[in-house]
Amino acid sequence: MTKKKTVKWAHKDLLGLEYLSREDIELLLDTAESFREILDRKIKKVPALRGKTVVNLFYEPSTRTRVSFEVAAKRLSADVINIAVESSSVKKGETLNDTGRNIEALKADIIVVRHNCSGAATMLARNVNISVINAGDGWHEHPTQALLDIFTLRKKTGKLEGLNVSIVGDIAHSRVARSNIWGLTKFGVKVTVCAPKILIPPEIEKMGVKITDNIDEALADADAINVLRMQFERDDMKAFPTQLEYFRNFGVTEDRLKKSKKNIIVMHPGPINRGVEISSQVADGANSVILEQVTNGIAVRMAVLFWVSQTKDKDVHTKHEVVNEATY
């Protein structure tokens, strides 16, 4: 952390990119830049959160996100407690708020919550004084995924303003798409969403995005493409045509990339379905930054954990109105 400037971080929680300003997001990205360098060192650990406890409270299974937060917290020297709902007292009928207040009473410092209901993280954050980080709530937001996407994009291109980014896939059910749209548009990125018509949510254009159901159109001017995972294992996808048909019509392949900008950046939040939404050649090809996204995800989550814990350090408990001045 070589830069010296006085910054304001005003949030107890990270609930969604909708609620952050461009300056908030830039602060997180700049801090993540510092942490990203640490990840290339031999000893990849810093004592920033020593003595703090981070609880991963997961109501949906998600190895990727849980492990990424666990690694990020441990790199900051925090203690990590994993709670998966299947084997927990939640089954016995305890409410999310009661579970949250119990975790607060354990004197934990941060709850990282993944929940299948939109708004779950926000409700929880209002009911506890400790920090809540949204690790994905229903179809609402997945802010740390979008932050790592934006971080990766900024790192690759130098600046975000004026870029064209296309998001391809099941936009209707995607918290990743929503968080990306909230975040990218704050930086003046022009966002296009591309999906079969039934997977485009009504009134999405009000978020300031262009819509197309033509993958070639989505690729034409794009500086970057963010390919979403098609979750054919979901019940409400049963009515959908076959995976092969999806691949033919929307799959991101080398042939399609040939007609796009030469340096187009290919992103995917993972886990990838080879031969469904993306071909293996593209996933493993020169334009793909998919694995860099994973590494950057650690740095971004370290930054989020760091900043929300800083707010707590000041013992300012006024929810959502906290202003924290810190030098970093």
Added chain:
Amino acid sequence: MTKKKTVKWAHKDLLGLEYLSREDIELLLDTAESFREILDRKIKKVPALRGKTVVNLFYEPSTRTRVSFEVAAKRLSADVINIAVESSSVKKGETLNDTGRNIEALKADIIVVRHNCSGAATMLARNVNISVINAGDGWHEHPTQALLDIFTLRKKTGKLEGLNVSIVGDIAHSRVARSNIWGLTKFGVKVTVCAPKILIPPEIEKMGVKITDNIDEALADADAINVLRMQFERDDMKAFPTQLEYFRNFGVTEDRLKKSKKNIIVMHPGPINRGVEISSQVADGANSVILEQVTNGIAVRMAVLFWVSQTKDKDVHTKHEVVNEATY
């Protein structure tokens, strides 16, 4: 730890409050008092168990108790290994004693065991030389829950002698009730148990408690009430009338509290069933210490982990007869 007195802790294990003297319990409560202060510090960690390994061996799912022990052990700088039985070799038919001896052979220091059979912790403790802490065995005992209940009561009232405490709920199947009765009566607390007649175990009066099936009677003179969770999800509760009927007859509500002592302390081991054994108004009200119990649980478990590990440090392996002199 400001006090200086020579104390004796004579136990390799913590199996139940039945087997502890009043002095033993006071030592644990006094030590917990010291640890409780640490929990309000910014860095909530002490190096007391650095290099020690605590194994959470859970044959029943219990997020609350497992997490509480995990947090307590990590606050003492111990390494923690979680073993849940569902995904373990126990399925393949290994006996509890063999599993215990294997954990001992891993050079772990403390086993925290939760088991659905009464006596499981005691059997295990006899078969290994390392410390065993009973985290709940069948309907037998749940000593750390009772210790945190007693700790909370003492903290709130200043002294235990002469208090009236009523325990309300499924006494017949409750290890929490049994451990509370063993512990409280050693301090001269007058205990009343209150439940529908079918949920009062035969000969419970021999434990030195009064019995009633009238909730108002149980509340009348009580300085504190300990409300047990009604586990309607259990098979042997199928014959029982509806949850609503239980709530009407035994639920702890504001109306009922109005007729009790003004400062009555309301406790619950959690997780609470709102509208079953307790109303939301009471659970969240001024008399409730339910969340304080959770915090105190960390301090009490830190004290138990600390003392059983001290016994081991002296390398005195004579089971159940060990005397350890320590200054704290």
Added chain:
Amino acid sequence: MTKKKTVKWAHKDLLGLEYLSREDIELLLDTAESFREILDRKIKKVPALRGKTVVNLFYEPSTRTRVSFEVAAKRLSADVINIAVESSSVKKGETLNDTGRNIEALKADIIVVRHNCSGAATMLARNVNISVINAGDGWHEHPTQALLDIFTLRKKTGKLEGLNVSIVGDIAHSRVARSNIWGLTKFGVKVTVCAPKILIPPEIEKMGVKITDNIDEALADADAINVLRMQFERDDMKAFPTQLEYFRNFGVTEDRLKKSKKNIIVMHPGPINRGVEISSQVADGANSVILEQVTNGIAVRMAVLFWVSQTKDKDVHTKHEVVNEATY
């Protein structure tokens, strides 16, 4: 670590004893000897892997092996991340290689992998630049189990050359047997395998072992016997006669031991089936080293984790051709 000699450890991974030289194995055993001493100290922790991350990636449930690696890694001060496949994105169809490359992208240092397919660990190791330790792959190898068996044998007997070791049980489906045969024969140990004929794999004699289906013959000249667990819960064992019949014909009992060498060493990889492949008297008797094996397993796994991480420290990424010079 009192000895001073320059040694060469040339492997990014530990995939199987087939691929190690006698010198490689001796290096691991000698290092394990040093770590074994640490396990008897009061503080059983060393900082060798501080700041490193070990990921336990288990596609089969195995409490024993997972916990042993977790304890070993924590004794070396590494951070440990557990991934069990049941609750992971693997379910969603991600390939093993993609999962591995994602773990690499998290900047983890070592993957400990257990998989039901033979060759899985080798495939994974070829696809990532970080170290892979095989914790059991199908019927192929379980090298750390064999290393701890050999370590225990060497510790008990002083030298391996010329010993007679019999392995009894389901040889056909046993990765433990295969790894033991590869390892032991490199030290000039004479290995006999003993099983019902249907459980002896074709062409096993090409591995340089004697074959018998007579347990008394297997015991006659043996300096040590390694009793494998009979997995009657497996589907393909349904055709097999009853457990009792197996016990009568192949069970290692006191009566049978009376006819063998007086100091015969009885080993078992655990968990044991009392009364199936071994009697309780033998398992708990004077010849049994079963629990010592468990303790030695920590030391051996510490040695393996240490050496594969040393290779990485040199940042030599040329797979399978790395040469690392270190003084220990």
